[in-house]
Amino acid sequence: MTAVPLPPPLPEPDADAHAHSARVVAAIARAIDAAGGFLTLERYVSMALYEPGLGYYVAGARKFGSAGDFVTAPELTPLFGAALAAQVARILGATRERVVLELGAGTGALCADLLVALAGQDALPHRYEILEVSPDLRERQRATLAARAPALVGRVTWLDRLPARIAGAIVMNEVLDAVPAHVVVRRDGAWLERGVSLRDGRLALDERPLPEGRLQALAEARFPPDQDYASEINPAAEALVGALARKLSAGAMVIVDYGFPRAEYYHPQRVDGTLVAHYRHRVLSDVLALPGLADLTAHVDFTAIAEAGERAGLHVAGFASQGAFLLGCGILDALARCGEPASAAYLREAAAVQKLVSPAEMGELFKVLGLTRSERIDWPGFAISDRSSRL
Numbered sequence: 001m002t003a004v005p006l007p008p009p010l011p012e013p014d015a016d017a018h019a020h021s022a023r024v025v026a027a028i029a030r031a032i033d034a035a036g037g038f039l040t041l042e043r044y045v046s047m048a049l050y051e052p053g054l055g056y057y058v059a060g061a062r063k064f065g066s067a068g069d070f071v072t073a074p075e076l077t078p079l080f081g082a083a084l085a086a087q088v089a090r091i092l093g094a095t096r097e098r099v100v101l102e103l104g105a106g107t108g109a110l111c112a113d114l115l116v117a118l119a120g121q122d123a124l125p126h127r128y129e130i131l132e133v134s135p136d137l138r139e140r141q142r143a144t145l146a147a148r149a150p151a152l153v154g155r156v157t158w159l160d161r162l163p164a165r166i167a168g169a170i171v172m173n174e175v176l177d178a179v180p181a182h183v184v185v186r187r188d189g190a191w192l193e194r195g196v197s198l199r200d201g202r203l204a205l206d207e208r209p210l211p212e213g214r215l216q217a218l219a220e221a222r223f224p225p226d227q228d229y230a231s232e233i234n235p236a237a238e239a240l241v242g243a244l245a246r247k248l249s250a251g252a253m254v255i256v257d258y259g260f261p262r263a264e265y266y267h268p269q270r271v272d273g274t275l276v277a278h279y280r281h282r283v284l285s286d287v288l289a290l291p292g293l294a295d296l297t298a299h300v301d302f303t304a305i306a307e308a309g310e311r312a313g314l315h316v317a318g319f320a321s322q323g324a325f326l327l328g329c330g331i332l333d334a335l336a337r338c339g340e341p342a343s344a345a346y347l348r349e350a351a352a353v354q355k356l357v358s359p360a361e362m363g364e365l366f367k368v369l370g371l372t373r374s375e376r377i378d379w380p381g382f383a384i385s386d387r388s389s390r391l
Helices: 015-034 041-050 079-093 109-120 135-148 150-155 214-222 235-247 302-311 322-328 331-336 344-357
Strands: 099-103 127-131 156-159 166-173 182-187 190-199 202-209 229-233 248-260 276-279 282-284 295-297 315-321 366-372
Touching: 015 041, 015 190, 015 202, 041 182, 041 190, 041 295, 079 109, 079 166, 079 248, 079 322, 079 331, 079 344, 099 109, 109 127, 109 135, 109 150, 109 166, 127 150, 135 150, 135 156, 150 156, 166 235, 182 214, 190 214, 214 229, 214 235, 235 248, 235 302, 248 302, 302 315, 302 366, 315 322, 322 331, 322 344, 322 366, 331 344
Parallel strands: 099 127, 099 166, 127 156, 166 248
Antiparallel strands: 182 190, 182 229, 190 202, 248 366, 276 282, 276 295, 315 366
């Protein structure tokens, strides 16, 4: 009999991290009491990620990279930004104001790489705006830009809220997966919402009857019929895209994230949704583990996002796997400029590109959706493959 290796043990948080998580739990417990004994998972995730001074994204913990909880595409290689720049340059070329708005810019790596690549194409935006809710991440973004694109820092401004009008390119890389979603349950014909209560003084998953209304209507329309089922419904993500679309007077939106079109998202075999926690490069099915220390994400229903954009007056420019999109944008050409194929620099970047485009890695799970106001934009990212018909 072949022994199956056990997964590595979960790294133990240090004393300060445990103390911080305890403060987050205490705040959530107070909110549960104030709400009558039950918080929806949507509200729980919102507090665990964004509660001022406490939430995962606003409290200063290391999140990105090998020392954090996950690695995003821009952290793997600047070639991700170089390829994306080929598409962003086309969008900027179709607008007069030539503004890039990036939501949730992480460490600032994508901003720096986009600016450097756009400068190389003589296609720099007049302004590069970043909407970032985390003071800690704003400082990291400034440091990254100062180190990687010092001559271009002056083009970057940070926003506290969405601008009144946007003309240019809106970029969202792994943003919508972190927008808190409701988890709706159908069991024995009854509609419930999953949430959190206190059991013996500890946080515990719970369910309460779901009132008739929009959430139930959306779940009825999207869930597979005639079976017990639980999954996410995310009106907030749809509302965010709708708000951005209404503000977009010219240009287009590029959304990169992991997820599926609706028929795959609400597949009959995916009976318990996609919400998980991420901690130190481990995926945890227990979404109540380490509140304030773990990231919480759910996959994106790209059909719902496309519909939100269309309701606000945009149209779908294309929908593709990340791998096909990056290949269409010339990531292999960018790789070829990294040096001799046998050089260490080339091999390092080649390994990263393989991870980005391989269907067995990030190339298939991650998707790219283009939503546009203008018909005049060329879309090289969808030249190889366009799966819009699957939305």
